[in-house]
Amino acid sequence: MSAAAPTQQNCPSCGAAAPVLLRHSKLAVCEFCNSTLFIEDAQVASAGEKSVLTEIPSILVRGRKFITGNWTFEPVGRIRYEYGASEGYWDEWWVQLSTGKMKWISNDEGEYVIQNEFKLKDDPPAFDAFTLGRKVKLFDQMLTVTELNEATCIGLEGQLPEVVAVGDQHRYAHLEGPKGAMFTAEYDDEGCSFYKGAWVDPFEIKPA
Numbered sequence: 001m002s003a004a005a006p007t008q009q010n011c012p013s014c015g016a017a018a019p020v021l022l023r024h025s026k027l028a029v030c031e032f033c034n035s036t037l038f039i040e041d042a043q044v045a046s047a048g049e050k051s052v053l054t055e056i057p058s059i060l061v062r063g064r065k066f067i068t069g070n071w072t073f074e075p076v077g078r079i080r081y082e083y084g085a086s087e088g089y090w091d092e093w094w095v096q097l098s099t100g101k102m103k104w105i106s107n108d109e110g111e112y113v114i115q116n117e118f119k120l121k122d123d124p125p126a127f128d129a130f131t132l133g134r135k136v137k138l139f140d141q142m143l144t145v146t147e148l149n150e151a152t153c154i155g156l157e158g159q160l161p162e163v164v165a166v167g168d169q170h171r172y173a174h175l176e177g178p179k180g181a182m183f184t185a186e187y188d189d190e191g192c193s194f195y196k197g198a199w200v201d202p203f204e205i206k207p208a
């Protein structure tokens with residue numbers, strides 16, 4: 001048995017024990033005072049603003065296990081985004097698969113989409129190169145731009161792999177290809193990320 005005492009990590013704001021941190025967490029919301037805790041080298045480094053998510057009905061619940069297809073997963077964190085000028089919002093859930101892999105699942109008005117990050121081989125196009133309704137060549141296929149908008153973070157909970165704060169904004173484009181292929185391009189000050197979406201039938205998401 002080791003003589004070393006286990007390191008107890010505490011919320012810098014209220015002193016409560018910080019959650020057990022996941023390997024890729026960069027941020028955790030304190031379960032007691034809702035302060036945003038910033039993580040560096042698996043240590044709680046500092047605390048930021050408080051964030052509270054308004055609870056709305058959702059199939060997914062943080063800390064519970066779910067099954068869809070041959071996946072078992074547990075939601076560990078969520079970011080809520082408002083799109084456009086208060087036109088609506090959606091949630092991005094960060095989930096841990098039973099294999100330990102992490103994924104994003106977006107939930108917009110009852111629609112669930114698994115977001116698989118997609119690395120571009122070539123230089124990414126400028127956001128302004130997208131025109132609504134026009135086609136663009138990306139991922140070696142012709143995709144139609146079906147939505148262009150701006151997203152603003154309006155709340156967070158649990159643990160997240162990126163540092164995000166209420167008020168943070170990014171632009172995004174939704175692109176659709178043949179046979180229902182669906183992509184999202186996200187652009188912010190630090191660059192851009194691309195995701196290929198896979199629809200999940202909400203009736204096929206079951207408690208594990």
Ligand SMILES: [Zn+2]
Nearest residue numbers: 011014030033
């Ligand atoms: Zn706290």
